[in-house]
Amino acid sequence: xxxxxxxxxxxxxxxxxxxxxxxxxxxxxxxxxxxxxxxxxxxxxxxxxxxxxxxxxxxxxxxxxxxxxxxxxxxxxxxxxxxxxxxxxxxxxxxxxxxxxxxxxxxx
Amino acid sequence: xxxxxxxxxxxxxxxxxxxxxxxxxxxxxxxxxxxxxxxxxxxxxxxxxxxxxxxxxxxxxxxxxxxxxxxxxxxxxxxxxxxxxxxxxxxxxxxxxxxxxxxxxxxxxxxxxxx
Numbered sequence: 001x002x003x004x005x006x007x008x009x010x011x012x013x014x015x016x017x018x019x020x021x022x023x024x025x026x027x028x029x030x031x032x033x034x035x036x037x038x039x040x041x042x043x044x045x046x047x048x049x050x051x052x053x054x055x056x057x058x059x060x061x062x063x064x065x066x067x068x069x070x071x072x073x074x075x076x077x078x079x080x081x082x083x084x085x086x087x088x089x090x091x092x093x094x095x096x097x098x099x100x101x102x103x104x105x106x107x108x
Numbered sequence: 109x110x111x112x113x114x115x116x117x118x119x120x121x122x123x124x125x126x127x128x129x130x131x132x133x134x135x136x137x138x139x140x141x142x143x144x145x146x147x148x149x150x151x152x153x154x155x156x157x158x159x160x161x162x163x164x165x166x167x168x169x170x171x172x173x174x175x176x177x178x179x180x181x182x183x184x185x186x187x188x189x190x191x192x193x194x195x196x197x198x199x200x201x202x203x204x205x206x207x208x209x210x211x212x213x214x215x216x217x218x219x220x221x222x223x
Contacts, residue, residue, distance in 0.1 A: 032210070034211070036212075041216075041217075042216060042217075043112075043199050043201070043214030043215050043216050043217050044151070044199075044212075044214050045213075045214065046211050046212065046213075049211060088150075088151065092210050094164075095153055095156060095164055095210075096141070096153065096210045096212060097153070098143075098150060098151040099150070100150040101150055101151070
């Protein structure tokens with residue numbers, strides 16, 4: 001079992017839709033949770049960063065962590081074609097472990 | 109401010125040849141990471157350094173892979189001899205070691221094809 005699990009998709013939604021991306025993790029020691037966004041032929045870039053449980057909002061993006069169920073979520077409101085990318089969740093205890101990544105396509 | 113710089117961007121080589129990938133981290137960052145990305149396995153950590161010292165190389169697939177960081181501004185990942193199954197995108201990333209959350213900054217990657 002991988003320490004961070006993520007459905008690779010692909011996920012296709014119309015422009016303006018609310019997108020929900022999810023991950024589960026197995027290591028109870030994880031405290032820091034991140035979402036990275038990766039455009040085609042580019043390196044991943046940090047999108048959202050949270051510590052422990054709770055929500056964090058940044059513009060159209062909301063990251064949510066539920067440590068009791070070991071569940072990580074990223075919500076994108078009013079999705080745009082420019083949001084089309086692969087989204088990777090990640091967490092760490094000393095070294096950063098990534099999920100498989102979910103490929104999102106937002107159609108105009 | 110320059111980001112993480114990797115070279116070459118693309119590398120095509122034949123099985124058995126030596127391959128060297130290069131990375132220049134962000135100035136001031138003292139942690140450096142090498143990752144490999146494939147469709148099947150996603151993004152895998154190969155090795156990481158703190159203050160030029162290798163901390164965890166448990167992700168290095170086998171003895172054919174080696175990594176060095178001779179100074180704070182340069183690292184190499186070497187594969188010798190290369191095999192077709194090594195074909196992947198190799199990413200270098202850097203961060204501040206004191207950042208327990210490890211906010212990584214990635215380079216653009218090296219696309220390696222071993223024929």
